[in-house]
Amino acid sequence: MEYHADINWPDFIQRYWQKRPVVLKRGIKDFVDPISPDELAGLAMENEVDSRLVSHLDGKWQVSHGPFQSYDHLSESNWSLLVQAVNHWHQPAAALMRPFRALPDWRTDDLMISFSVPGGGVGPHLDQYDVFIIQGTGRRRWRVGEKTTLKQHCPHPDLLQVDPFEAIIDEELEPGDILYIPPGFPHEGYSLENSLNYSVGFRAPSGREMISGFADYVLQRELGSQRYSDPDVPQREHPADILPQEVDKLREMMLGLISQPEQFKEWLGEFISQSRHELDVAPPEPPYQPDEIYDALKQGDKLARLGGLRVLRIGEDVYANGEKINSPHRPALEALASHIVLSGEMFGDALEDPSFLAMLAALVNSGYWFFED
Template identity: 90%
Template sequence: MDYHLTLNWPDFIERYWQKRPVVLKRGFANFVDPISPDELAGLAMENEVDSRLVSHLDGKWQVSHGPFESYDHLDETNWSLLVQAVDHWHEPSAALMRPFRALPDWRIDDLMISFSVPGGGVGPHLDQYDVFIIQGTGRRRWRVGEKVPMKQHCPHPDLLQVDPFEGIIDEELEPGDILYIPPGFPHEGYSLENSLNYSVGFRAPSGRELFSGFADYILQRELGSQRYTDPDVPAREHPAEILPQEVDRLREMMQGLMNQPEQFQQWLGEFISQSRHELDVAPPEPPYQPDEIYDALQQGDKLARLGGLRVLKIGDDVFVNGEKIDSPHRPALNALAGNMVLESEHFGDALEDPSFLAMLAALVNSGYWFFEG
């Protein structure tokens, strides 16, 4: 199904993006759920899928992690089932991400879906990333507070909740309504009836994550092996002293590694194109031969991108799930990055190049693209 978002993106970005929370009434007109509660519950029973059950009974919060074998022990109130990265595992749900491509692909993370019974929720909390929460079936009440320093506490180790707050938004959301919340605004939602919610989350790497990822890249590539030298080591009054110019030289050694544009771009493309959650990769059996790919495309078959696969472009370079794709056929690479579904015309004369066909076959045989059934 195609979802159409009724949103003026330039106006939204100017007024709200990373600035203020807002309720977008009927953001999706005539909204239809892409998944049922039973399908969601089935996904949460799979080993590869990240899921949680959160309940609040007698003033106590409880969290259990999937995979789940049964739900027979659950009452009719005060619990929520949350499943992460559903766009990786359920193709109809992945379609819900596409209207948000008005924002950069590299910033979009994944789709979390929750099913909640009356009273179900995860308590007052705040996130360090942007999120659009789409209301599906049912009704849910949401409160959002002002962005002020708030004390976090842990009624349960898996729930980083905050103290009660005064709401600047307090509304019931109905199917198709969307609540946008920037980072740092405390919020709380609880269901008024059985309901589905869809959270489109955005990636916001911390400096710590970036340094850690770059350090791993340096070690893997055996970069930075040049050692510190000081042929004109300066005299000093105290042997224990590290002189300012020595501190500067050491810092410059470290900065020099990041100030190599080609290496930095290669690392960034590999790092930022990797998914944080497992992909539902199913390599075809038997593998496709390049000429079979060619024939299928010429006959009008379409290649669809695997849900959750990150395909990103930096300059002329295209990265797929942590790997750079090498080819001189730039328009065809741009098509790979820009389109969720590909036809023969997207590739142009690149299909006549055996090396490009071999690369495309390798991507399909990795399970990253597949022919639509």
């Protein structure tokens, strides 16, 4: 199913994006759930899927992590099942990510889906990323507060909450309604009846994550091997002193690694195109031969991108899941990055190049793209 968000994106970005929370009533008209509660519960029983159960009974918060064996012990109220990165594992649910491609792909993270019974929720909290919460089946009440300094506490080791707050938004969401919350705005939602919620989250890398990722890149490639040198070592009054010019020179050595544009671009492409969650990679058996790929595309078959696969472009270079895709056929590379579903025509004359076909076959045989049924 195709979903369309009734959002004026230029106006939304100017007024709300990273500025103010807002409820978009009937943001997706005639909304139909792409997944059932039973299907979601089944995903949470899989080893590879990140899931958790959060309950609030007798004044105590409890958190347990999947995979789950059974749900027979659960009551009829005050719990939620949350499953991360459902777009990686469930193709119909992955379609919910597409209406938000008005925002950059590299900022998009994953689709978290929660099923809650009456009273179910995770308590008042705040996030450090943008999120669009789409209401599915059922009704859920949401409260959002002003962005301010709030004391955080842990009622459970796996649960970080904030103190009570004054609400600037207090609404019941119905199917198709969208709640947008920028980073840092406290919020809480609890279910009024059995309900499904779909959270499209956005990635916001921290400086710490980027420094750590770049350090890994430098070590893997054995870069930065040049050592400090000082043939004209300056005199100083105290041997223990490190002089300001020496501090500057050491800092410049480090900045010099990051300041090389091509090297930084290659690292960024690899770093930012990696998924934070496991992908449902299923390489075809037997693997495709390049001529089979050619014949299938020429006959009208279409290649679909694996759910959750991050395909990003920097300049003319395209990266997928931490790897650069090497090819001189720029329009074909642009098609790989721009389209979720690909037809043969989108590749143009690249399909006549055996080297491109071999590369495309390698991507399909890696499980990154697959032929639609």
